[in-house]
Amino acid sequence: MTNATATKLHYDIVGSFLRPDNLKQARAAQKDGKISLADLHQVEDQAIRELVAKEKAHGLKIVTDGEFRRSWWHLDTFWGFDGVKRIKVQQGYEFHDEETRPESAQVSGKIAFNPTHPDLAAYKFLHSLTADDSEITDRQSIPAPAQLYAELTRGPENLKALAKYYSNEDDLITDIGQAYHDLLLALYDAGCRDVKFDDCTWGMIVDDTFWKNRISDGINRDELAGRYLKVNNAALADLPKDLRVSTHVCRGNYHSTWASSGGYAPIADYLFAKENVQAFYLEFDDDRSGDFAPLAKVAADKDVVLGLVTSKRPELEDPQVLIKRVKEASQYVPLEHLSLSTQCGFASTEEGNKLTEKQQWDKIELVVATAEKIWN
Template identity: 70%
Template sequence: MVNSTVTKLHYDIVGSFLRPDELKKAREDFHSKKITAEELQKVENDLISRLVEKEKESGLKIVTDGEFRRSYWHLDTFWGFEGIEHVKPSHGYLFHDEETRADSARVVGKIKFKEDHPDLLAYKFLAKLVENDSEITARQSIPAPAQFYSELVRDEANTEALRKVYQDDDELIADIGTAYHELILALYEAGCRDIKLDDCTWGMVVDNNYWATRASEGLDRQEIQKVYLKVNNAALVDLPDDLRISTHVCRGNYHSTWAASGGYAPVADYLFAKENVSAFYLEFDDNRSGDFAPLTKVPEGKDVVLGLVTSKHPELESPESLIARVNEATQYVPLEHLQLSTQCGFASTEEGNKLSPEQQWAKIKLVIDTSKQIWK
């Protein structure tokens, strides 16, 4: 039986939280060699402990470490695998009106899981904080395997380095799948029963303007979806029955801006119909996300977590509008298989979105209070 905490509660979060100033300063001091790695870890441990207590006080039953140990939501995980190096490309990721810091992950050898992977170590600390509370589930979020694949072919330099090690995608996908599968099983052995795969690849595929550019480069929209599905599902085989695997689809979340736009229809036949997860965390906080109609492709019995409350801006949505939208979604997914959530995390990177900690917690309170009105 898959962990059903979310299904019972019908409210959730995506997982990252605004970084406290104390944490930002400690990371700056570490990079400038004013403090040691051990001193940085002590600050992280203290602030994560405080965050978990705040999550519990707010009424959350599924908690995270806020991604306080990460610089990015995805790259830190990639850097933790064997065969990957941290590189500085000439450009960062291009968002709607900003460019991110310039960091990437590049292949330098065969990709393998390492027993000291940072995500595994991070989870073990989080689990200890809640080990005596049977009502709390500790979740670990990791970037999807497809996101890893996408990063490795992100630009010409990455692709050139990749092909020196992997001449074809079959071997690459097999190694990514194995490395992720071993990470997932290691997390399970450490007690984790709830793992979320964060994935921007599908969010980029739905963007018609972005895809027109990629098509001019010779890429086929259907073929790349087959690749993304293959690499994700390669990691999701032979897993324990009581391990909940979900995925969150994002169109970019950096400093309150976005990278892609478009409804889910172009990817529904692959993502919804065929990815081996039990729940989909989906952005629906503005018109860029399209309507609910593609949810007809979600198989019977799987859950859809509606990201109707934006994490990008401080203004609070009205409970009435949220209730109306949930009711609208029941045309496509039964109410018992729907949940309410924020649209994304509050800080996918260290920079965080443009709202205060108080406004962040007000958003979470809105999610919880509104869900209790809908699912009485």
């Protein structure tokens, strides 16, 4: 198993896949008390076995479990830490034309890693399917530490709960960073050598509409970017040298809708220049992401995975347009440090995006075939 897989192949995935109907039905049945949690896990296990086989069949060398055990891309991870609880809220996350289910995470004590964390258990099963295949790298995706910080500080009720357990910002950042650091080490001990942080915080921070609503909070953009960078890097300190950690900057991916827009320039000096990851998975599938110029700030020898193929719509992109855009990006990042992928996963939540399973795999095939034309 090698962490150089992504950079050698120059094609990649973000990680989540459309849930099969039988898995959706089993999850609903378990929620209604019609089947046990153990029964649901058996359905999940089989669905993941079938997914990994399909990933391999479509030429992928980096595989995931599709996030099939999750309802959300982020909240399930948060709820797995000690000191964080699941709550219902009055309003869900606001996306363009849609609103999500009204759930969140709230601090309920000092935050710490729990050895029974569901992401660790999920990875161990995935690894059991891939450990004997030297050509395959299994990847675990988790929401970034900054995402947990953002969630716990979202809204007056969460801030009120925080005040009970954390009297200052530094202690909160330290505990979040340590909890994540311990999760990363536990994943490593279980065999994981490739972890990706999914992070919407940077996507929100560049959105001017978001900032119009935050001006009254007395926080400026640079100050918040510094906090996000600090908590992410706290988790990344002193990790094993052969653990590849990357990050995906997301602008919202719920039921084929989006949440934020804006180019990367306002965060380039923080994220691209200073976050201690080895690769950046960046959305560039439409005009909301801006141009490639901020990539000039990417630290030397780090990789950029260009999310040029949208996972939100079924229509296939023109390969020649993709090739042209990769060439444009190579003005700022050397071609050998670039790769191609979809802009996000296909189902960041269990609802999934508005395309069929076949259309999902057509997108993957387009990414693989186009990358082979560019780099071979």
